[in-house]
Amino acid sequence: MNPYILEMNNITKEFTGVKALSNVNFKVNKGEIHCLIGENGAGKSTLMKVLSGVYPHGTYSGDIIFEGKVQIFAKISDSVKTGIAIIYQELALFPDLTVYENIFAGNEVKKGSLVDWNQTIVKAKEMLKKVNLNVNPEVLIKDLGVGKQQLVEIAKALSKDVKLLILDEPTAALNETDSENLLQLLRELKKQGITSIMISHKLKEVIAIADQVTVLRDGRTICTLDAAKNEIAENVIIKHMVGRDIDDIYPKRADQQFGAKVLEIQNWTAFDPKLGREMVKNANLHVRKGEIVGIAGLMGSGRTELALSIFGNPRAYKLQGQLFMDGVKKVFKSPKDAIHAGIAYVTEDRKGDGLFLIQDIKQNISVANLKGISSQGVININEEVKISNEYKQSLNVKAPSVEQLVGNLSGGNQQKVSLGKWLFVNPSLLILDEPTRGIDVGAKFEIYTIMNKLISEGMSIIMISSELSEVLGMSDRVYVMAEGKIKGELSANEADQEKIMMLATQ
Amino acid sequence: MKILNEAKSLIKVNIRDYGMYIALFVIMLTFSILTDGLFMSSRNISNLIDATGYIAVLAVGMTLVIVIRHIDLSVGFAAGFLGAIAAILLTQAGVSVYLTIPIILVLGIVVGMFNGFLVAQMGIPSFVASLAGMLIFRGALLRVTEKTGTIIVKDEHFNAIGNGFIPSLAKVGNLNLLSLIVGALIIVLFIYFEFSKRKNKLHYNFEVISNGMFTVKVVFISAIIAYITWILAGYNGFSWTVVIVLIVVVVYQFLTTSTVIGRHIYAVGSNPEAAHLSGISVKKITYIVFGSMGMLTALSGILFTARLQSATTTAGTLFELDAIAAAYVGGVSAAGGVGKVTGSIIGAVVMASLSSGMNLLGVGISYQYMIRGGVLAAAVIFDVITRKQRA
Numbered sequence: 001m002n003p004y005i006l007e008m009n010n011i012t013k014e015f016t017g018v019k020a021l022s023n024v025n026f027k028v029n030k031g032e033i034h035c036l037i038g039e040n041g042a043g044k045s046t047l048m049k050v051l052s053g054v055y056p057h058g059t060y061s062g063d064i065i066f067e068g069k070v071q072i073f074a075k076i077s078d079s080v081k082t083g084i085a086i087i088y089q090e091l092a093l094f095p096d097l098t099v100y101e102n103i104f105a106g107n108e109v110k111k112g113s114l115v116d117w118n119q120t121i122v123k124a125k126e127m128l129k130k131v132n133l134n135v136n137p138e139v140l141i142k143d144l145g146v147g148k149q150q151l152v153e154i155a156k157a158l159s160k161d162v163k164l165l166i167l168d169e170p171t172a173a174l175n176e177t178d179s180e181n182l183l184q185l186l187r188e189l190k191k192q193g194i195t196s197i198m199i200s201h202k203l204k205e206v207i208a209i210a211d212q213v214t215v216l217r218d219g220r221t222i223c224t225l226d227a228a229k230n231e232i233a234e235n236v237i238i239k240h241m242v243g244r245d246i247d248d249i250y251p252k253r254a255d256q257q258f259g260a261k262v263l264e265i266q267n268w269t270a271f272d273p274k275l276g277r278e279m280v281k282n283a284n285l286h287v288r289k290g291e292i293v294g295i296a297g298l299m300g301s302g303r304t305e306l307a308l309s310i311f312g313n314p315r316a317y318k319l320q321g322q323l324f325m326d327g328v329k330k331v332f333k334s335p336k337d338a339i340h341a342g343i344a345y346v347t348e349d350r351k352g353d354g355l356f357l358i359q360d361i362k363q364n365i366s367v368a369n370l371k372g373i374s375s376q377g378v379i380n381i382n383e384e385v386k387i388s389n390e391y392k393q394s395l396n397v398k399a400p401s402v403e404q405l406v407g408n409l410s411g412g413n414q415q416k417v418s419l420g421k422w423l424f425v426n427p428s429l430l431i432l433d434e435p436t437r438g439i440d441v442g443a444k445f446e447i448y449t450i451m452n453k454l455i456s457e458g459m460s461i462i463m464i465s466s467e468l469s470e471v472l473g474m475s476d477r478v479y480v481m482a483e484g485k486i487k488g489e490l491s492a493n494e495a496d497q498e499k500i501m502m503l504a505t506q
Numbered sequence: 507m508k509i510l511n512e513a514k515s516l517i518k519v520n521i522r523d524y525g526m527y528i529a530l531f532v533i534m535l536t537f538s539i540l541t542d543g544l545f546m547s548s549r550n551i552s553n554l555i556d557a558t559g560y561i562a563v564l565a566v567g568m569t570l571v572i573v574i575r576h577i578d579l580s581v582g583f584a585a586g587f588l589g590a591i592a593a594i595l596l597t598q599a600g601v602s603v604y605l606t607i608p609i610i611l612v613l614g615i616v617v618g619m620f621n622g623f624l625v626a627q628m629g630i631p632s633f634v635a636s637l638a639g640m641l642i643f644r645g646a647l648l649r650v651t652e653k654t655g656t657i658i659v660k661d662e663h664f665n666a667i668g669n670g671f672i673p674s675l676a677k678v679g680n681l682n683l684l685s686l687i688v689g690a691l692i693i694v695l696f697i698y699f700e701f702s703k704r705k706n707k708l709h710y711n712f713e714v715i716s717n718g719m720f721t722v723k724v725v726f727i728s729a730i731i732a733y734i735t736w737i738l739a740g741y742n743g744f745s746w747t748v749v750i751v752l753i754v755v756v757v758y759q760f761l762t763t764s765t766v767i768g769r770h771i772y773a774v775g776s777n778p779e780a781a782h783l784s785g786i787s788v789k790k791i792t793y794i795v796f797g798s799m800g801m802l803t804a805l806s807g808i809l810f811t812a813r814l815q816s817a818t819t820t821a822g823t824l825f826e827l828d829a830i831a832a833a834y835v836g837g838v839s840a841a842g843g844v845g846k847v848t849g850s851i852i853g854a855v856v857m858a859s860l861s862s863g864m865n866l867l868g869v870g871i872s873y874q875y876m877i878r879g880g881v882l883a884a885a886v887i888f889d890v891i892t893r894k895q896r897a
Contacts, residue, residue, distance in 0.1 A: 356773060357776070358843050359776055367773050
């Protein structure tokens, strides 16, 4: 008999020329807990989106065989009907509705054409019992902690007769007790015959719970490890995750003498009052003049939060600890203060909070330093055109003119405009958050070259990146973050992929 | 032939900007033909412009409010209330007109800043905050006019703001001399600025439109200014309302296109998060925009009270919606970050021309509302379609 509940054979998925998945094979036994592992961008989420019908049949090649039958999912509800439920990292609950309304949202218990609320509550209680969640089904979702919300999501999946449960980094936002509860629940569900696929970056819990582990890297299946054969061990997994060759795409740079400390933070803690969590915990870090400092870590490790808390704290975290610029203690009340002090921050989300997409290139380049092109508050537009043309040329932005709307540029060119905007501020410290995400190799190389030029001119750079090879290829020193803490500091000589990944998955 | 091609490509690129002017031209031409030229008569155009003044200044302020993704519904009754206060100061308190106007303008700024406080500091949606303001000012207007009913203003200097004209000095034929001089001055200034702009661009070695096209443009716009001057000079000349609206437009046009504050306003409107991360204080900009709206509201109240020569219990009713409609007809985007002061003025004139023209033709008021509603919808549809094409 076929032991597999799910077989995904030769799955290939392309996004406008970029292969996100190439010939991925992924087989899951019935009744097991199967963990899917890989770096950011390895293709885990894409694979799960193919499976759940987010990318409908026909937009990828290859077969999905579920319970022995080839499945053709045209939409998400098709996969749900078949018994596949996916729980995303960003929970898909309605915070202002009650627990029972959430569990049966889109799957209402009906009497005739009306909703039978009493029956809904009775059934909701059953489901909550199944997931060992002891709350009143009439409380609002927003009044529950994240751990309990996660359980409600699982209860919601169970209410739809789920056979295969997919969890995307379920413990990323949970504390240890909640994480342990969740893992315990998965084991119990396994006893009831429910198969689970779990995506996780925390290798300890993977080792604790997985029957099998499949490692993806760069859109390919690297291997599947089996617990029964004692194949699952931390160093083995890491070796498979990172075993990529560092290609020679990093421009050489002259040996650099580092100057005094430009920035230093001590015992730096950032508490997010909205989430009720510490995003950065007790971090110590410094950057010297002319140095590129890499901050490695997986998504959600607190890297962006650390950068923002330094850059004038725009998300209004509660901060503790001290920050020094050139040895002088500083307190920044807003990004404006930080810019004045000589810090620039190129965001990871250029479309979201970096650029003004409906404005043109020149307006985007000048916006953070309008003083530089104005006198007495009146802008010299000709000067603006001239300066933005200079940046357009030196950064090699491909566009017919500086009057081109930034929304119409490609990702790489947008990133260069974003960079140009901050270079025009002429900062002493440039923070680059995922500077090459979503841009092609050619543009990447150009950005690395620009970075080298900047430090040779005496600028300092903090580069946040999920790409290990980039961190290793560009940094003079590397800090590794996980769960809001700086887990280690490595010099360029001692850093390698295994060491970084080991620290990042602690 | 070459010029024709250049003109074609210019129009194609700027169709959204020129669309409103073309629409206005078509509307005016249509009404002129239908009314045998009555529509373009000196008297009618003079009346039309004066009757638009108090909406036009509101539309200018509203443009900026909508650009930063907010709305202000309180401006109508706030204008009515501030106008009534002006009337009370002038009549019952006996304050001089030269003191009354600054007092009212400052009061307007205070009112606007309070709205800014609710929106920026307290985080109340501007729709709700200004809806509350609308109710409050409606009540306040009733309260101050309750005892006396309509307050009649007899101060001639004050009333001149809404009804008077700049002195004529002398007549040239049947034309007002001073108005002709003012018109000529405007043309000279316009030509001067066009030439200096062109010279600056050439100084930077930037591409400019061809000499022929430049001449055509300058002559064409100068001719339009001359024509309007000639029409107005044939009746009573430039009214004080026209002068005030012109000053407001010139100041705001300069503010929005050429200053750091203006850039910050559009930056906040097009992406508030990015603006914040670029070192712009979104709060400060919100205060400034609502404060300016308040000041223009006060100005609108003064213009309206002066025009009626009295403060009434219903003054300001629906002004806010006329101003919002004018802004949208003029190409302001509800998504924020897009909209020009000049566009909104044209929008206000388009809406006023429709009313005026239809009144001359004796179209029933019921149809007038429907047609104006249709034009509003059509303008926004045009805007959405041309935006898609450009993206």
